[in-house]
Each structure stands twice: as structure tokens, then as C-alpha cells.
Amino acid sequence: MNGNPPKPLVTSAIVAINVAAFLLMLALGAGILKPDGALYLKWGANFHPLTASGQWWRLVTALFLHFGILHLAMNMWALWSAGRLTELLYGGVRYGFVYLTAGVAASLASLLWNPDSSASVGASGAVFGVYGALGAFLAKYREQVNPAALKSLAGSTVAFVLFSLFYGLVQPGIDNAAHVGGLVSGFGLGWLLARPLDAESARPGVPFAVGGIAAVLVLVVLWWLVPPPRYDYRQEDRLKDEVAWFAKEEDAILAGWKQAVDGRRSGALDDLQLADRLDEAARRWDGGHRRLAAVNLTEKSPSKERHALLLEYVRLRRDATRALVAGLRTQDRARLEEFKALQREADAVRDALKKAGEKTRRP
Numbered sequence: 496m497n498g499n500p501p502k503p504l505v506t507s508a509i510v511a512i513n514v515a516a517f518l519l520m521l522a523l524g525a526g527i528l529k530p531d532g533a534l535y536l537k538w539g540a541n542f543h544p545l546t547a548s549g550q551w552w553r554l555v556t557a558l559f560l561h562f563g564i565l566h567l568a569m570n571m572w573a574l575w576s577a578g579r580l581t582e583l584l585y586g587g588v589r590y591g592f593v594y595l596t597a598g599v600a601a602s603l604a605s606l607l608w609n610p611d612s613s614a615s616v617g618a619s620g621a622v623f624g625v626y627g628a629l630g631a632f633l634a635k636y637r638e639q640v641n642p643a644a645l646k647s648l649a650g651s652t653v654a655f656v657l658f659s660l661f662y663g664l665v666q667p668g669i670d671n672a673a674h675v676g677g678l679v680s681g682f683g684l685g686w687l688l689a690r691p692l693d694a695e696s697a698r699p700g701v702p703f704a705v706g707g708i709a710a711v712l713v714l715v716v717l718w719w720l721v722p723p724p725r726y727d728y729r730q731e732d733r734l735k736d737e738v739a740w741f742a743k744e745e746d747a748i749l750a751g752w753k754q755a756v757d758g759r760r761s762g763a764l765d766d767l768q769l770a771d772r773l774d775e776a777a778r779r780w781d782g783g784h785r786r787l788a789a790v791n792l793t794e795k796s797p798s799k800e801r802h803a804l805l806l807e808y809v810r811l812r813r814d815a816t817r818a819l820v821a822g823l824r825t826q827d828r829a830r831l832e833e834f835k836a837l838q839r840e841a842d843a844v845r846d847a848l849k850k851a852g853e854k855t856r857r858p
Contacts, residue, residue: 500583501583501587503578503579503582503583504582504587505578505582505587505590505591505594506574506575506578506579506582506590509574509578509591509594509618510571510574510575512559513559513561513567513570513571513618514567514571516559516560516561517560517561517564517567520534520535520538520560523538526563527563527564528563528564528565529563530562530563532562532613532614535560535562535614535616536614538556538560539552539553539556539557539559539560539616540553540556540557540560540614540615540616541553541554541557541602541605541606541614541615541616542613542614542615542728543606543609543610543611543612543721543724544724544725544726544727544728544731545724545728546602546606547606547610547721547722547723547724548723548724548727548728548729551718553602554598554599554602554603555595555598555599555602557602557615557616557617558595558598558599558602558617558618558620558621559618560616560617561616561617561618562616562617566617570617570618570619570622571618573619573622573626573655574618574621574622574625577622577625577626577629577652577655578590578594578622578625580629581593581625581628581629581632584629584632584689584690584692585628585632585685585688585689585690586690588703589688589690589703589706590625590628592684592688592703592706592707592710593624593625593628593681593684593685593688594621594624594625595621596624596680596684596710596714597620597621597623597624597625597627597628597676597677597678597680597681597684598618598620598621598624598677599714600620600624600676600677600679600680600713600714600717601619601620601621601623601624601672601673601674601676601677601680602615602620602673602676603676603714603717603718603721604620604672604673604675604676604677604717605620605670605672605673605676606721607672607717607720607721607722608672609670609672610721610722610725611725612670615670615673617670617673619670619673619674619677620670620673620674620676620677621677622677623656623673623674623675623677623678623681624677624678624680624681624684625681626652626655626656626678626681627677627678627679627680627681627682627683627685628681628682628684628685628688628689629652629685630652630653630656630682630685631681631682631683631685631686631689632685632689633652634686635686635689636689636691636692639691639692639693640692656678680710680713683713684706684709684710687705687706687709688703688706725793725795726792726793726795726796726797727791727792727793727796730790730791730792730793730796731792731796731797731798733790734787734790734792734798734802737786737787737789737790738787738805740786741783741786741787741805741809744779744782744783745783747779748776748779748780748783751772751775751776752773752776754772755769755772755773755776756769758772766823766824766826767823767824769823770819770820770823770824773816773819773820773823774820776816777813777816777817777820780809780812780813780816781813783809784806784809784810784813787802787805787806787809788806790802800851801848801851804844804847804848804851805848807844808841808844808845808848811837811838811840811841811844812841814837815833815834815837815838815841816834818830818831818833818834818837819831819834822834
């Protein structure tokens with residue numbers, strides 16, 4: 496190549512977008528070292544139950560989000576190290592196409608290999624695609640590269656890839672499926688789109704349109720292979736909202752319960768008046784049970800067990816309150832004993848809920 500090489504505008508733009516996205520997430524409260532996973536999920540992390548349910552845009556947005564400053568720094572260092580040369584070899588348009596295509600392929604590979612994993616973010620899959628494309632060029636046009644430079648570039652590329660894959664195997668939380676998906680797709684697409692350094696080469700590069708069509712076909716196949724979600728995450732979100740509502744409703748029920756019992760102990764209320772007050776509590780327990788029961792979780796839903804326990808807890812509280820109301824109104828000792836028995840059952844379910852991560856309180 497003659498003259499000054501062009502500036503790596505695409506690589507610089509990609510780095511800038513990633514840094515800007517990280518700063519935006521910090522402003523939203525993501526955390527510089529300990530990220531808020533729920534916030535990343537909201538803003539575009541790749542998560543199988545959401546992505547495969549129709550939110551396919553997450554395949555792209557996840558490439559520009561990072562879990563903490565160290566995650567961002569490592570990916571951007573790796574991209575800057577290999578991206579500038581790769582962009583020079585392929586040209587800005589082809590290089591940018593390889594980067595995005597490899598990144599999306601990496602996201603799809605993650606969904607295929609780890610459908611039950613937690614949300615994933617990061618540019619590493621696309622960065623592996625860049626290294627794959629660089630390796631493809633060095634393999635395809637090695638005779639056009641200075642032998643010493645070829646040895647150095649090939650050695651550093653192989654070393655980076657092997658070390659990163661090994662680190663992903665021994666370190667929990669690393670999405671090696673995305674790394675491999677990005678690497679393979681980057682190499683394959685890079686091989687198709689690589690152009691010779693000299694215009695007189697007997698092996699001209701494949702037209703961009705041909706490489707683009709091949710890339711789209713591969714992505715479509717990967718997309719088609721992604722299994723459907725095992726559960727509806729929207730129902731999980733709905734359950735969270737209903738549980739938050741119920742926590743406030745339970746506080747109100749317990750406050751009314753305590754006020755009524757205190758009134759009976761002080762003599763301000765008789766048994767019938769106490770029964771009328773507690774009857775309102777029973778109706779509110781029943782309303783809570785109906786709202787929680789309206790959340791439709793499948794057997795594979797992560798919150799299925801807690802949801803069932805919560806429904807049982809509310810049902811027992813409702814039935815216990817109804818038994819107490821009937822016992823107070825009729826002075827039927829059998830109904831009062833039923834109330835005590837149901838209360839004990841509710842206490843047992845409450846303990847199971849605590850073990851499952853839910854917080855409930857006894858009236």
C-alpha cells in the first residue's frame with residue numbers, strides 16, 4: 496500500500512460507541528465494578544427467554560453493553576489491538592460488516608449452546624470475529640505478507656485466541672459459546688471477503704454481495720435453530736409486580752388485623768364486631784389470592800415453586816380467617832380449632848417461602 500494508511504475510523508467509532516454506552520449505563524446506575532444485572536436486562540442484554548420470544552434486537556444491543564469497567568477495558572483493548580490492522584486489510588465497510596455479523600452470530604451461538612444461562616453482554620464475540628477475519632486473511636494471502644510480520648501476527652493471533660478460550664473454560668461466567676461462534680463466523684466471512692493487497696493478484700476477492708448473502712444465510716440458519724423459550728419471562732415480570740403489590744396489601748391486612756384484635760382486648764369490640772372486622776381481612780386475602788393466581792407460569796418457570804407456595808400461603812391465611820370469623824359468630828369451638836390448625840399450616844408454608852427467598856409475616 497502506498498502513502499499513509501487510512502485511519503481506522505470504523506474501529507474508532509465502535510470503541511467510542513461502546514464507551515458511550517458504558518457511560519450511559521453508569522448514569523442509569525449500572526455500577527462501575529458490580530453491575531446491576533436487572534438494568535442490563537432492561538436495556539438490551541442477550542437473554543434467551545426474552546430474545547427468543549421476539550426481542551431479536553438484543554442480538555445487537557448486547558454487543559455494546561459491558562458488565563463493569565474491567566470487562567469494557569479488556570474487550571476494547573483487544574479490539575483496538577487487532578481491529579486497526581484488520582480494518583486496513585478489509586476496508587471499512589467490509590470490516591464493519593464482519594464485526595456486526597460475527598457479533599450477531601456469537602449472540603445466536605450463545606442462545607443455542609446455553610439456552611438456560613443468565614443474560615450475556617459484551618463485544619467479545621464480535622472481537623473474536625475480528626481475530627477470526629485477521630487469521631483468515633493471513634491464511635489466504637500469506638504470500639503477500641512479510642514472513643517476519645506474518646509469523647508475529649499469526650503467533651499473537653493464535654496466542655490471544657487460545658488463551659481467551661482456555662480462560663473461558665476455567666473461569667465461571669465466561670460465554671465461550673459466543674467466543675467460538677464469533678471466531679468461526681469471523682474466519683469464514685473473512686475468508687470470503689478478504690481482498691489481495693495488490694490489484695494484480697490472480698485471486699481477486701469475492702464480491703461483497705456474495706459474502707453478504709452467505710452471511711445472511713448462515714445467520715438465518717442459526718436463528719432457525721434457536722430453541723423456543725422454556726417459559727414466558729413476561730409472566731415472571733408480572734409475578735414480581737404482583738408480589739410487590741401483595742406485600743403492601745398484606746401490610747394493610749395485618750395492620751387492620753392488629754387494630755381489630757387490640758380493640759377486642761381493650762373491650763372496645765365484642766366478638767361479633769371483631770368477626771365483622773376480620774371478615775374484611777378474609778375478603779382481602781381472597782382478593783390477593785385471585786390476583787396472584789391469575790399469573791400463568793409454566794412448569795419450567797424459575798418462580799414456579801415460589802409462586803405455588805405463595806398461593807398456598809395466601810389460601811391458608813384466607814381459610815384460617817374465615818374459620819375464625821365463623822367461630823366468633825357462632826361460638827363454635829370446632830371452627831376455632833380449625834383456625835389454629837390452618838394457622839400452623841400457614842406458618843409452615845411461610846417458612847418454606849423464606850427458604851425460597853420470599854418474605855412473609857404472620858398476622
